[in-house]
Amino acid sequence: MTIPLFYNRLDITSALNIVSDKTKVKKVSLPILSSSVFYEKETRIGFYKNMGGERKLSKRPQGVLCDISGVMKNSINGVDVAIDKSVEAFKRLQDSGVPYVLCTNESCYSTAVLAQKLRKIGFNISADKIVSPVSAIIQVIKENNHRPYVLVNEKVRGEFDRFDQSDPDIVVVGDAIDDFTYENMNKTFKLLVGGERKFYCLGRSKYYLESGELKLEVGCFIAGLEYSSQVKAEVIGKPSPVFFNQAASLLGMSPRDLVMIGDDVDSDVGGAMRAGLQGILVKTGKYREKDASHPTVKPTLIADNLSHAIDVILNSKKGY
Ligand SMILES: [Mg+2]
DSSP states (O other), X not given: OOOOOOOSHHHHHXXXXXXXXXXXXXXXXXXXXXXXHHHHHHHSSOOOEEETTEEEOSSOOSEEEEOOBTTTEEEETTEEEEOTTHHHHHHHHHHHTOOEEEEOOOOSSOHHHHHHHHHHTTOOOOGGGEEOHHHHHHHHHHHHTOOEEEXXXXXXXXXXXXXXXXXXXXXXXXXXXXXXXXXXXXHHHHHHTTSOSEEEESOOOSEEEETTEEEEOTHHHHHHHHHHHOOOOEESSTTOHHHHHHHHHHHTOOGGGEEEEESOIIIIIIHHHHTTOEEEEESSTTOOGGGGGOXXXXXXXXXXXXXXXXXXXXXXXXXO
């Protein structure tokens, strides 16, 4: 499919919705496969276990990674709103003592601001329980004394002020939203072309949900820069297995003992399962019906919402 050239966010968003509609029309129903052997081969971990007709986790998770947007809360006209039953469900998880980390691709805010925003809508959470691409890339820059060129959201720009940004040796691109101008994209391209600088992207999700509308995310800008510069970006964030491993190491656990809860079938569930975790896809946030029959990602479990997912996880602790 040929997608026309865009110059503003509104055009891109409209086009995405058109593409989504066409995708829906062309959707092909896939057969439901019940063989546990098939799932094990397809996902390289676990398998569906049909007990009394209900899908359950194949293995008791020792810890939980949980996405934020679309799972714990949605954003409506720029205002965060907790998803129905999610505050109570999250408290049940905390009260259970099962270790957890929030694993987000949100690159517009620092983890301190993210925690503050979540507390405002009822979640009792501290910044040290959140892993984001921003916190992860800052760690990479610190450890390697990099001089970054950064094209990121203005709200998180200040997080990089502590670093020397003259004569950059790496390029970092996050969801810059309105700053994805021709001028900024071209400057970024010129730093990349020739392949002398390492290219990091803060997530590469295709789209997100805001006010009931799908909106374009950083992924297509990364793909465009890769296409023109011929330099492949290393993902800092979901779906990179490195990111899931970092989150697992924060809990001091093996990825195989963890479950990831997310609303993005590719970034959350696919990425987590490739890293060895179990993956629960929730039917909230950006979830669309077609995600349940994704051609390559077969979630360990599809749950109605966070509350349902937490119930299954906590019940699995009781053993079966
Ligand atoms: Mg999400």
